[in-house]
Amino acid sequence: MTINPLLDIAGWRSRPGFSGIPSVCSAHPMVLEAAMRATLPTPLPLLIEATCNQVNQDGGYTGMTPADFRGFVSEIAARTGFPMDRIILGGDHLGPNPWKSLPAAEAMDRAEVMIRAFAAAGFTKLHLDCSMGCGGDKVPLSDAEVAKRAVRLAGAAETALPGGDLPKPVYIIGTEVPIPGGAMEEIEGLELTKPAAASETVAVHQRAFAEAGLSDAYGRVIAAVVQPGVEFGNHNVVDYDSAAAQALSGVLAGLPGFVFEAHSTDYQTRAALTALVQDGFAILKVGPGLTFVLREALYGLDAIAEELFPGQRKSTLRAAMEGVMLAAPDNWDRYYEGTPAERALQRHFSYSDRIRYYWPQPEAAAAVAALFDLLDGVDLPETLIGQYLGARYAAVRAGRLPPRAHALALAAVEALMLDYISACGE
Template structure:
């Protein structure tokens, strides 16, 4: 059996090569293709993660099981020409969250089926998240109960390892994570994880794993999820401040085989991402920020198409997306407050990027194909690129980027990934 490349991530900073790794949390095919193209020239592996709500034995909101997701990713890699041997698949927030409205044993039984499916499909980075209460329980559970349930799921994962050339999985513990997809309100200040709380989390998980005879599995716990002081809401981003995180970062000296995993690093600057890695937050999760960039690019191309080919389409891409979101409000309605005008703006431009749930819709796919078909083979004027896709203007002027619709859209996502690759010092 091969060794999991993430097993010694805590030692990466002590040798040449990468000192951290981006975690691409997306099921958008163009985002994944861009991640592969950006990663290809580097020495980094490509870590792609799916959440428990996104992918599970019932299909999640993508309609994919873990095996389906693996096939999906490998098909994109084949199209891009990316070596699948460099891909690490991860499962995020694996626990009872999709079924927390059920009684606890029923929810945990479903979580066991889910993590078995992830393990059998060859996902080799598993984040165990059992912090949430189920029906009749408190919203948040104690450290000891959370750890006991996490160990229970780890035992199932260990029993369902596929063997062969698939390495043994590594685990990430800890549940002090921001709201998935970002907070709903404007955020002024965040409370960082208390260093002692981080040490306690590790200690109680070690005891819970040991109680179930999972000493070897616990030796493969590589990361602890903490709040380092980064987050985004609908309207604003809380930037990482290294000075405030020094006490938390110092706690890693008492956990020599662990790194910290930082969620919601979307929209952090390149400098802040590099500081996070330097301070031991070696796994940088990014998701909505990537699809936000894709939406920005498509809306820019949408506006250019209207300038160049007015009335050539029955409906603009943006108007289609508005129609699609209004027809199925369950993925945005309760997350966006304010006046109707404010909610309309957030549907398209919120940092939480809940529009990402609607790109797979048939009408959205048709509108996207129509847009790219209209612009296919067309050299877009530099002046319109400057007006509507300003971030790519300099590269087009310098001849580094073709003034074509597909190149411009993919470059928008790749540019963000380059910030993460730089931060990981590859």
């Protein structure tokens, strides 16, 4: 059995090379391809995570089970030339969240089925998230109850490991978990996790693992999720303040073998991401930020297509996506506020990027395919690239990037991935 490459991540800072790792939380095939292309020249493994809402035993919003997702990633890796043995698959927010409206007992039963499916499919980084209340719970849950439920899920995962050459999974714990996908309102400030609370979370989980006879599994707990002061809402981003996080960062000195995992790092600057890693927040989760820059590129290509070939499609991509979202508003309606015009703007341009839920829809996929078909084989004019895809203009002018639609879209995501790779130490 091989050793999980993340098992000693806490020791990376003391050795030459990388001190942290990006965590790509997306199921979009172009995002995953771009992440592979950006990571391939580096010595880093590529960490790809699926959330409990994206992928679960019922299919999630992608329609994929954990085994399906593994096959999906494998196909992209084969096409991209990225070795599958360099990919770490992770399960994010694994817990009762998709079923939290149900009574706690039933929700946890379903969460057990889910984490067994993730473990059996060879996912080797599992985030145990039982921080949310379920039907009938008194909220907020105590740390002890959260830990008890998390350990129950770890025990379920341990019984479902596939064996063979796959390494045993590492676990992530923590109760201070931001809402998956970012906050739902404008954020003016954040309360960082209190240092004592971070230490207590780890201690409570350690006791719960020991009481359940899972000390071996606890030896593979490598990180705790905390709030270091990063978040984004629909309209704004809260930037990381290293000075404000020093007390929290200092807790790691008393937690040998641990790093902190930072969620919602989307839209942070490269400098802020670098500071996070240097301060011990070694796992940088990014998801909506990646699909946001892809959407920017797709909409830029959409505008270029209309300049070059006006009226030659059934509809523009922008119009098609508007129709798809209006026809199925559940994934955006309760998250976006304001006038009809403000809500229309948020549907397409919010930092929360809830449009990402719609790319797998057949109508959306068909509209993207029609765009790429129209531009297939076309060298796009530099002037239009400068107008609608300005961030790619310099690379095209310098000859580093071909002026082709697919390459331009991938390059937008690769550029953001390079911010994360650089921040982690390369």
